[in-house]
Amino acid sequence: MDLAGETITDLIRATWLIEAGRADLYRRWSHEGSGWDSRADGADERARLLADALGELGRSPDAHLVEGHAAWLRNLVGASPGEVPLGDLFAARLGDWVEAHVSRFVGDRNSRLKELGDRERAALRFPDNLPSPPPFEAIETVEVEPPGEVRLRFAILGDLHFGSPGAEAAARVAISDINASGAELVIQLGDVTDRGGKDEFDLAVKTLGELEPPLTTMMGNHDVIAIDDQTLSGRELYGSAFGREADGVLIEHKGVRFAVLDSATHAASPFGAFNFVSGTFIEGPGGALVHGSFTPPQHDLLAEVAAPGAPPAFVFLHHPPQPFLAFPPILFGLRESDSGRLHATVDSGNVWGVFAGHTHRNARTRDYDGVPAQEVAIARDFPFGYALVDVTARGYAFRFVQLSDEALLQRLYSNASAIHRRYGLGSPQERGFVWTKPPS
Numbered sequence: 001m002d003l004a005g006e007t008i009t010d011l012i013r014a015t016w017l018i019e020a021g022r023a024d025l026y027r028r029w030s031h032e033g034s035g036w037d038s039r040a041d042g043a044d045e046r047a048r049l050l051a052d053a054l055g056e057l058g059r060s061p062d063a064h065l066v067e068g069h070a071a072w073l074r075n076l077v078g079a080s081p082g083e084v085p086l087g088d089l090f091a092a093r094l095g096d097w098v099e100a101h102v103s104r105f106v107g108d109r110n111s112r113l114k115e116l117g118d119r120e121r122a123a124l125r126f127p128d129n130l131p132s133p134p135p136f137e138a139i140e141t142v143e144v145e146p147p148g149e150v151r152l153r154f155a156i157l158g159d160l161h162f163g164s165p166g167a168e169a170a171a172r173v174a175i176s177d178i179n180a181s182g183a184e185l186v187i188q189l190g191d192v193t194d195r196g197g198k199d200e201f202d203l204a205v206k207t208l209g210e211l212e213p214p215l216t217t218m219m220g221n222h223d224v225i226a227i228d229d230q231t232l233s234g235r236e237l238y239g240s241a242f243g244r245e246a247d248g249v250l251i252e253h254k255g256v257r258f259a260v261l262d263s264a265t266h267a268a269s270p271f272g273a274f275n276f277v278s279g280t281f282i283e284g285p286g287g288a289l290v291h292g293s294f295t296p297p298q299h300d301l302l303a304e305v306a307a308p309g310a311p312p313a314f315v316f317l318h319h320p321p322q323p324f325l326a327f328p329p330i331l332f333g334l335r336e337s338d339s340g341r342l343h344a345t346v347d348s349g350n351v352w353g354v355f356a357g358h359t360h361r362n363a364r365t366r367d368y369d370g371v372p373a374q375e376v377a378i379a380r381d382f383p384f385g386y387a388l389v390d391v392t393a394r395g396y397a398f399r400f401v402q403l404s405d406e407a408l409l410q411r412l413y414s415n416a417s418a419i420h421r422r423y424g425l426g427s428p429q430e431r432g433f434v435w436t437k438p439p440s
């Protein structure tokens with residue numbers, strides 16, 4: 001299937017999953033008060049319309065993914081209505097996202113979709129004042145014991161978004177903390193820039209020049225298009241900023257491999273940015289496709305990683321692999337065929353861990369028979385930090401570390417809503433874990 005066809009199919013799959021997840025949420029909430037049953041019915045009917053549209057494309061809905069997506073949603077907005085401030089409005093906004101994105105791909109079904117959306121919107125009650133964010137509370141680093149003597153420590157620096165508010169200040173603190181951490185190398189997870197412009201690449205290169213350990217960055221979707229002049233200039237700008245083609249790179253240090261994959265898709269998205277406060281698209285052109293993919297040289301690189309007898313490897317990419325169950329499900333992850341390729345690479349037994357950015361949260365995307373695929377949160381957004389990994393002969397210990405500058409954190413916390421905090425933090429097991437190679 002071509003890229004456009006695959007993207008539209010995955011968009012409709014995602015919207016079906018969102019409606020099925022919302023129906024599940026409202027059905028659970030219906031035990032706590034009236035009105036939720038009719039919202040559940042509405043979401044169910046919208047899911048049926050989308051399943052129908054999907055059927056026309058020769059595809060069935062992903063019923064097996066509903067439980068995971070619904071659990072993510074419940075975690076975010078609460079197991080009962082009112083548990084999380086604005087939780088009900090957020091769940092409704094996900095429905096607005098569905099409508100806005102899918103309207104031109106579902107033909108006649110669109111009018112009924114909109115009617116059901118209008119009915120839900122009419123029942124919403126907006127507060128007069130937005131609740132203030134919860135108070136500052138530092139995040140404890142989860143204590144983890146490396147499995148044996150540490151051979152090397154490396155740092156993972158998540159998405160940076162240079163050019164966006166707060167990004168440079170947060171990056172500067174992360175850089176000085178990493179310089180003091182004893183890390184021997186640093187891998188960055190893409191979205192180096194926010195709007196893909198040359199000024200942002202220049203700022204990134206200049207600021208990252210302060211890092212003492214060697215740094216390897218990768219391309220994220222935000223780096224693909226220079227938004228302000230709408231040019232697909234990312235490969236060129238990225239290449240001149242970081243001195244390599246965005247086709248992946250394999251590094252070896254002390255007998256451990258670091259496979260850094262530029263999973264950004266070099267294509268424009270048909271959609272602009274979406275505003276969750278207003279429930280509409282933000283005016284102006286959008287960025288790159290949010291779906292990730294590998295170029296042919298990156299497939300070759302994965303074959304090298306999987307070669308029999310090859311050294312242990314960590315794999316880094318911008319997009320979490322499938323099944324991606326947060327928001328937007330499926331669509332925000334690495335495309336399915338490349339996720340399958342990654343899975344096969346991990347099955348070689350050479351891969352000790354997979355680390356992804358893009359989502360700005362601490363989360364375990366999935367396990368491959370115990371080998372974790374882990375999303376790493378970022379310095380600019382709650383919970384504001386980076387990760388350190390201590391590698392031994394038998395495995396490693398991973399921990400997320402919050403920035404050390406409390407004055408900066410105090411300032412940044414005042415923008416982090418309750419929902420945002422529930423989204424980004426991750427469980428203690430997602431902020432600190434130990435992995436040990438199983439006996440062969």
Ligand SMILES: [Fe+2]
Binds near residue numbers: 190191220222358359
């Ligand atoms: Fe990002």
Ligand SMILES: [Fe+2]
Binds near residue numbers: 191318358359
């Ligand atoms: Fe991204």
